[in-house]
Amino acid sequence: MLYTMTFLSEDYRRLTEHITSMPEEQAAYILCGISRSDREIRFLVREIVLVPKEILLRQEEDLISIPSSSYMPVLKHAADTNQCFFLIHSHPSHIPSFSRADDIEEPKLIKTAYVRAEKGMHGSMVYSNDAISARVWLEEGDTLYSEPINLIRIIGKQYEFKIPYNAPISPNIIPIKFFDRQVRAFGKDLQKLLGQLHIGVVGCGGTGSAVVEQLVRLGIGSLVLIDDDLIEDTNISRIHGSIMEDQGRYKVHVMEKMVKQIGYGTKVEAIAKKILDKSTALKLRECDLIFGCTDDHAGRSIINDLSIRYFIPVIDMAALIDSQDGRIRSVIGRVTVIKPKEPCLLCRNRISPEKIKSEMMALWDPNMYERRVQEGYSPELGIKDPAVITFTTSVASQAVMEMIQLLTGYMGRENNATEFLCLYDDRDIRKLGSKQQFSCKCNNPEICGRGDHQEFLGMIWPPRDKEL
């Protein structure tokens, strides 16, 4: 099992500043939402509680003692909100490993956490300057044992990844020597990181296939690809990796074949289902980043919600050709980066609640949908828009460039724009600003980073036998 944590950069900075501010030990608590899948347990840090040094009972170089009046209300709040509890402290002048005293003292407090907040999983972190060790404490009968946290993600203007000091080193999946020319561009560390990333691509048509090919050749370690469409003779013109013989095969299987033929050893999971299928959407919780390459509103709304509830950056894209009587009037490519604390696709009016409702209805209750179309209450779906490989590939490249920007900051760390329009008919790129809407779910602290919930993504899903 992989154990990981995701912080928002503002929280991480505040915690680090407090914990490393004094020559003596400092303490804090964090509360997290949780995402549990077969592959990974991910803690989503939602609240930071700094422990003022005045209340510490002892504060020596490697010994700290906190009164229960400090943590009991925090545990109660964790229980009331179904959150996980982590105890954080510092070892100012030591290597950032848990000490013998930590191994003896921590389980007492964590046991109380398991009694008070029984639905959560609880753990601890220790800081030494900028280095960290982190672990989760697990129950086995009456005793507790610990497992290391393998990875810490920090999301802000930049997307950073830290390997805790106590985590086992994971081997490179793809030999770094294949990427000599890239390493000359952005260095060995980024290349190693790319090999560790797990990225989701939703939609494997014109833009999606161009994203997949670039991700593989950049050296991404593992991919999950989602699309329930079959290859037709009319879409081979823009699907990278497809040939005429592929007609009738699932697009994701053609992508899988392309990834295998490239031969780097990239892990790939191809899911020939709709993103509106619950078991499929659940899979995306394990991603470090998701590319949105669908052209429907309902599919986009699912990845928008995943981004908000699971703190997963999403890069969504679209290519739109306006053509009349065979003459192009305009060609617009759009790339939108969705991150916590930033406006989501709803805030930007990139998806419409009306269209989401119609698309969902067309799937779950086709008769009702048909009636509503005839009565003029629902828009007609499935109209085929113009598409050309030159434009879909260009938008896909812009989107992958945004991933490289997130990971490296090569466009400048203060580059705040998170949405771009490529006006191809005008040879112009526009940066768009936007604000989070006050009442939007992306601005609701009850929802942000909530992780798993009784109703996944807060919506009603059809029963399992109706898989899409």
Ligand SMILES: [Zn+2]
């Ligand atoms: Zn300690």
Ligand SMILES: [Zn+2]
């Ligand atoms: Zn929003």
